[in-house]
Amino acid sequence: DTGVSQDPRHKITKRGQNVTFRCDPISEHNRLYWYRQTLGQGPEFLTYFQNEAQLEKSRLLSDRFSAERPKGSFSTLEIQRTEQGDSAMYLCASSRQRLGMETQYFGPGTRLLVL
Amino acid sequence: AQSVTQLDSHVSVSEGTPVLLRCNYSSSYSPSLFWYVQHPNKGLQLLLKYTSAATLVKGINGFEAEFKKSETSFHLTKPSAHMSDAAEYFCVVSDLSGGSNYKLTFGKGTLLTVNP
Numbered sequence: 001d002t003g004v005s006q007d008p009r010h011k012i013t014k015r016g017q018n019v020t021f022r023c024d025p026i027s028e029h030n031r032l033y034w035y036r037q038t039l040g041q042g043p044e045f046l047t048y049f050q051n052e053a054q055l056e057k058s059r060l061l062s063d064r065f066s067a068e069r070p071k072g073s074f075s076t077l078e079i080q081r082t083e084q085g086d087s088a089m090y091l092c093a094s095s096r097q098r099l100g101m102e103t104q105y106f107g108p109g110t111r112l113l114v115l
Numbered sequence: 116a117q118s119v120t121q122l123d124s125h126v127s128v129s130e131g132t133p134v135l136l137r138c139n140y141s142s143s144y145s146p147s148l149f150w151y152v153q154h155p156n157k158g159l160q161l162l163l164k165y166t167s168a169a170t171l172v173k174g175i176n177g178f179e180a181e182f183k184k185s186e187t188s189f190h191l192t193k194p195s196a197h198m199s200d201a202a203e204y205f206c207v208v209s210d211l212s213g214g215s216n217y218k219l220t221f222g223k224g225t226l227l228t229v230n231p
Contacts (some may be wrong), residue, residue: 025198042221104219106159
């Protein structure tokens with residue numbers, strides 16, 4: 001079990017630039033989630049994939065944000081025209097669909113700083 | 116709608132003394148409840164989860180939590196704190212109110228400090 005991996009671990013960018021983050025879930029997990037965590041807060045749900053289908057997006061996810069999971073494996077989260085308010089830790093989690101409550105396993109996160 | 120309130124933003128204990136981290140939840144349906152721990156520069160790790168089986172749930176590293184429906188609480192305890200327990204702890208709820216049980220709602224976290 002190699003765990004959930006995320007790349008890059010840190011990203012510094014200037015306001016207005018585009019950034020893209022990658023998440024590789026645990027290999028047999030068909031569900032993938034993105035969360036955002038700001039300083040002093042718990043993670044907040046952004047979006048969710050089951051296989052390649054994006055099934056829900058939070059209102060936190062403005063039009064500048066887009067997520068994909070083209071082959072039902074890895075996922076990317078892109079932020080266009082970054083703003084200082086986008087500075088946060090972006091967390092990816094994955095789980096295997098099953099009856100009852102699933103357990104989500106989290107990656108180490110990508111910390112974004114927008115200058 | 117589901118929500119979680121962690122009653123203490125910071126708890127400080129001495130090594131070897133008991134730990135109590137308090138959590139109250141709100142849920143329209145039968146919830147599933149979790150505690151996650153986050154060490155600095157590391158990912159969130161699941162400590163334990165409650166999914167309508169036994170109300171007393173045992174987790175890793177000697178932690179346990181008790182689900183009390185009448186009090187809508189899910190407090191985390193450990194009999195004896197270790198220095199390595201110092202971290203941020205999150206109480207998390209998930210229920211079926213959104214039509215699926217996949218979305219987690221986190222509390223704001225409790226920072227646990229362990230003094231030698």
